[in-house]
Amino acid sequence: MIWDVELHRGLVHDGTRFDLAIRFASEAERLVLHGPSGAGKTQTLKMIAGIARPDSGRVAVAGRTLYDSAARAFLSAQERRLGYVFQDYALFPHLTVRQNIAFGLRRGWLNPARSFTDPAVGRWIGAFHLDAVAGHYPHQLSGGQRQRTALARALVNGPHALLLDEPFAALDKALAKRLRAELKELQEQLRVPLLLITHDDDDLRDLAHDVVHLHGGRVVAAAAVAEAT
Amino acid sequence: MEGAWIALALTLKVAGWATVLNLVFGIAVGFAIARARFPGRDVLDAVLTLPMVMPPTVLGYYLLVLLGSHGPLGAWLIEQFGIRLIFTWQGAVIAAMVVAFPLVFKAARAAFETIDSQLEDAARTLGMHEIAIFFRVTLPLAWRGILAGLLLSFARALGEFGATLMVAGSIPGRTQTMSIAVYEAVQAGQDDAANFLVAVTSIVCVAVLLAAGRLVPGRVAARGG
Numbered sequence: 356m357i358w359d360v361e362l363h364r365g366l367v368h369d370g371t372r373f374d375l376a377i378r379f380a381s382e383a384e385r386l387v388l389h390g391p392s393g394a395g396k397t398q399t400l401k402m403i404a405g406i407a408r409p410d411s412g413r414v415a416v417a418g419r420t421l422y423d424s425a426a427r428a429f430l431s432a433q434e435r436r437l438g439y440v441f442q443d444y445a446l447f448p449h450l451t452v453r454q455n456i457a458f459g460l461r462r463g464w465l466n467p468a469r470s471f472t473d474p475a476v477g478r479w480i481g482a483f484h485l486d487a488v489a490g491h492y493p494h495q496l497s498g499g500q501r502q503r504t505a506l507a508r509a510l511v512n513g514p515h516a517l518l519l520d521e522p523f524a525a526l527d528k529a530l531a532k533r534l535r536a537e538l539k540e541l542q543e544q545l546r547v548p549l550l551l552i553t554h555d556d557d558d559l560r561d562l563a564h565d566v567v568h569l570h571g572g573r574v575v576a577a578a579a580v581a582e583a584t
Numbered sequence: 585m586e587g588a589w590i591a592l593a594l595t596l597k598v599a600g601w602a603t604v605l606n607l608v609f610g611i612a613v614g615f616a617i618a619r620a621r622f623p624g625r626d627v628l629d630a631v632l633t634l635p636m637v638m639p640p641t642v643l644g645y646y647l648l649v650l651l652g653s654h655g656p657l658g659a660w661l662i663e664q665f666g667i668r669l670i671f672t673w674q675g676a677v678i679a680a681m682v683v684a685f686p687l688v689f690k691a692a693r694a695a696f697e698t699i700d701s702q703l704e705d706a707a708r709t710l711g712m713h714e715i716a717i718f719f720r721v722t723l724p725l726a727w728r729g730i731l732a733g734l735l736l737s738f739a740r741a742l743g744e745f746g747a748t749l750m751v752a753g754s755i756p757g758r759t760q761t762m763s764i765a766v767y768e769a770v771q772a773g774q775d776d777a778a779n780f781l782v783a784v785t786s787i788v789c790v791a792v793l794l795a796a797g798r799l800v801p802g803r804v805a806a807r808g809g
Contacts, residue, residue: 445702
């Protein structure tokens with residue numbers, strides 16, 4: 356099983372209680388979590404990545420157990436080695452594209468120098484056509500370039516799986532379509548398991564091997580989503 | 585005039601050390617208060633901000649009670665290390681540091697609180713440990729706000745009078761800083777010396793404020809993204 360996830364978490368948001376109880380398992384290399392905003396998608400992804408903590412449950416990705424409350428096992432986000440692409444990309448604003456991509460390769464207390472070179476960094480800059488903007492800062496980039504930089508930064512460490520939070524939501528339709536095709540091709544090349552969350556049906560159609568529908572913090576059948584939205 | 589240069593050199597030394605100490609403590613405490621969630625956080629914040637609103641002579645009195653040879657900390661320092669802080673330039677550093685501390689602490693706390701925590705999460709997913717994240721993401725992004733606070737605290741330390749006088753006295757060449765020298769000169773009717781000291785102090789303070797104005801956090805926002 357590539358994805359084996361069971362998560363429970365009680366959240367209090369704006370004074371109202373929200374109970375997240377999610378359970379799914381899938382063999383799909385490209386799995387899409389689909390649902391309207393407020394369904395608990397981002398929380399689920401953060402708990403899989405280890406940057407949010409569930410109350411209880413179990414997370415196993417690509418054969419590695421990352422979290423198991425029954426066995427008191429919790430790997431930190433650092434130990435999970437999952438690539439994460441944030442919805443607004445979360446690029447480091449004080450670092451150039453090259454430094455952002457090299458961030459995870461340089462250990463220690465100092466950021467990679469602007470001139471930092473590494474075969475892996477060069478490879479991803481080339482693959483994502485970022486050569487011309489490698490020395491630019493995130494605020495100087497277009498939406499597509501930001502998205503590619505975030506993707507390259509997540510991939511450069513050779514993650515066990517890739518988690519993407521609405522990666523195309525901030526882009527116009529034509530660009531989203533092109534980048535979706537790029538992502539699909541990339542995944543087929545690398546064979547890295549990919550979990551993407553979205554509320555966009557285009558993502559489902561173009562990318563998904565398998566879909567998990569979320570609504571109100573629960574896994575629901577596809578028909579229930581159509582009814583509720 | 586020579587006395588004025590000695591006073592200026594001493595003032596810069598005292599304010600410089602006070603600022604270096606505040607750099608370390610202000611950042612550490614500002615970060616802790618910005619991130620930690622514990623009951624009494626607001627009370628602690630208020631206590632740490634107290635030096636900004638309390639009369640410096642009152643602060644100086646507290647420091648005397650604490651650091652004097654019969655005070656709990658002062659007695660311990662003498663016993664353990666033979667260190668006396670009262671009527672020394674190091675004592676003046678402590679006084680200037682305490683008075684200027686809230687300016688660094690407040691700036692640091694505000695700067696740390698404006699940082700998007702998602703950037704730190706991103707660094708975590710890239711395998712970076714917490715200390716590395718602090719030095720590579722958190723501190724560089726907060727740095728400008730902290731630096732503005734540091735410069736203000738340096739300016740405040742330069743002008744420190746009340747607490748310094750209480751703790752370190754007014755020994756020419758040893759603990760007599762610019763602001764105290766101005767007072768002494770006026771008291772003694774030495775108008776030329778007073779004029780010169782006042783002019784030098786004003787120029788240094790304006791220069792510091794101009795530098796701080798160039799570093800206000802508003803300018804970072806335009807650059808971030």
